[in-house]
Amino acid sequence: MPRFWLRTVEILASRDPRRRLRLIQWLIASFVYVGAATLLITGVGQGWMSTGALNLWLGFVAAVIVTSYVALRSGWTERLQDPSLTVWQLSMGVIAVNWGYLICGPMRTSALFPIMVIFAFGAFTLRWRQIAFVTVFAVSSLVAAVAARWMFPEWVPAQGEVAPERVDLNNILMLIIVLPALAVIAARLSALRQKLRDQREALAKALSDVERLATSDELTGIANRRSIKMLLERSVAMSSRQQMTFSIAILDIDYFKAINDELGHAAGDGVLRQFAALASGQLRTTDLVGRWGGEEFLLILPGGTRGMLHVIERIRTSIRGGCLESRSVTFSAGVAQHMPGETVDALLARADAALYDAKRDGRDRSSVAA
Numbered sequence: 270m271p272r273f274w275l276r277t278v279e280i281l282a283s284r285d286p287r288r289r290l291r292l293i294q295w296l297i298a299s300f301v302y303v304g305a306a307t308l309l310i311t312g313v314g315q316g317w318m319s320t321g322a323l324n325l326w327l328g329f330v331a332a333v334i335v336t337s338y339v340a341l342r343s344g345w346t347e348r349l350q351d352p353s354l355t356v357w358q359l360s361m362g363v364i365a366v367n368w369g370y371l372i373c374g375p376m377r378t379s380a381l382f383p384i385m386v387i388f389a390f391g392a393f394t395l396r397w398r399q400i401a402f403v404t405v406f407a408v409s410s411l412v413a414a415v416a417a418r419w420m421f422p423e424w425v426p427a428q429g430e431v432a433p434e435r436v437d438l439n440n441i442l443m444l445i446i447v448l449p450a451l452a453v454i455a456a457r458l459s460a461l462r463q464k465l466r467d468q469r470e471a472l473a474k475a476l477s478d479v480e481r482l483a484t485s486d487e488l489t490g491i492a493n494r495r496s497i498k499m500l501l502e503r504s505v506a507m508s509s510r511q512q513m514t515f516s517i518a519i520l521d522i523d524y525f526k527a528i529n530d531e532l533g534h535a536a537g538d539g540v541l542r543q544f545a546a547l548a549s550g551q552l553r554t555t556d557l558v559g560r561w562g563g564e565e566f567l568l569i570l571p572g573g574t575r576g577m578l579h580v581i582e583r584i585r586t587s588i589r590g591g592c593l594e595s596r597s598v599t600f601s602a603g604v605a606q607h608m609p610g611e612t613v614d615a616l617l618a619r620a621d622a623a624l625y626d627a628k629r630d631g632r633d634r635s636s637v638a639a
């Protein structure tokens with residue numbers, strides 16, 4: 270677009286996107302006003318209504334169009350609760366429609382068509398109370414207009430006959446004016462719905478990301494200490510309610526400090542990651558594993574220590590075969606079976622003591638708590 274036109278659009282429609290949106294709504298409403306006015310003007314030529322009545326109506330509509338534009342473009346409405354002037358604009362629209370119905374004689378039915386545009390606009394911003402207000406206002410002012418026409422026929426003197434084909438043509442023309450306005454509003458509503466869907470999806474993803482970050486260990490991807498501790502507390506609560514026992518084991522990689530010192534911290538991280546992956550791979554869906562801290566991992570398995578020792582041996586075999594960071598890695602394990610009534614801390618203390626025994630007895634082994 271040439272610079273001159275760009276500048277003109279900018280001056281007329283403002284740079285502010287919100288203000289521009291409000292002016293687009295104003296433009297759609299004005300398009301309907303101007304279309305309806307054109308039809309009414311042709312009606313004067315046909316002798317259905319008096320020029321005086323039409324001029325008054327045109328004056329009202331012009332005043333509404335101009336004052337709405339000035340108020341919206343200047344930004345004056347931004348201090349109001351309803352910066353789009355929706356209720357005001359819709360009320361003026363209702364008055365214009367009912368007034369048009371009153372004065373345009375035999376063509377009055379099509380004068381009601383723009384009411385659809387008014388209510389479609391309302392769908393954007395109005396609350397149900399405001400919609401109820403506009404509805405009641407639309408119906409009651411139409412009833413008042415009809416009553417006025419019956420009581421004071423001299424107000425709308427010209428009420429000539431009209432040919433049926435002219436009625437059809439008028440209805441078609443009115444629909445041609447109203448439908449594009451409705452189509453633009455429908456397209457905007459559809460875009461808003463799509464935006465809402467996208468936002469909902471982004472929010473759900475963000476929530477699941479936050480949940481994952483809050484419960485999983487950043488380095489290994491398995492449950493973090495907070496999460497596995499919560500699972501342990503739940504296991505303790507469930508075991509006392511359902512009288513089902515379970516066992517825990519603390520697995521601690523042997524001489525991990527030496528791995529870090531010899532291969533570097535990054536390689537140490539690699540060992541932790543591979544250890545977690547290999548250990549998780551040996552578990553059933555009912556078994557739980559989490560990183561307890563540093564080079565320690567906590568296992569929770571249903572049943573007694575026999576099953577736990579069996580699983581630990583499976584893990585030991587896979588770690589030996591896994592050759593972590595091209596280095597042989599072993600681990601020690603302290604195993605404890607939950608006893609009825611035992612607290613989480615007491616159970617952990619027993620598993621920790623058993624781990625200490627395993628380390629003291631030469632590492633690369635499991636020890637079961639008394």
Ligand SMILES: Nc1nc2c(ncn2[C@@H]2O[C@H](COP(=O)(O)OP(=O)(O)OP(=O)(O)O)[C@@H](O)[C@H]2O)c(=O)[nH]1
Pocket residue numbers: 488521522523524525526527529533534535536537538541562563564628632
């Ligand atoms: N690379 C890496 N090292 C860690 C991480 N967390 C803890 N460590 C290291 O793990 C080492 C643990 O060392 P120690 O507690 O002395 O135990 P150890 O060397 O495994 O000896 P034992 O347990 O007695 O066999 C420390 O050097 C910590 O710095 C981690 O996330 N990444």
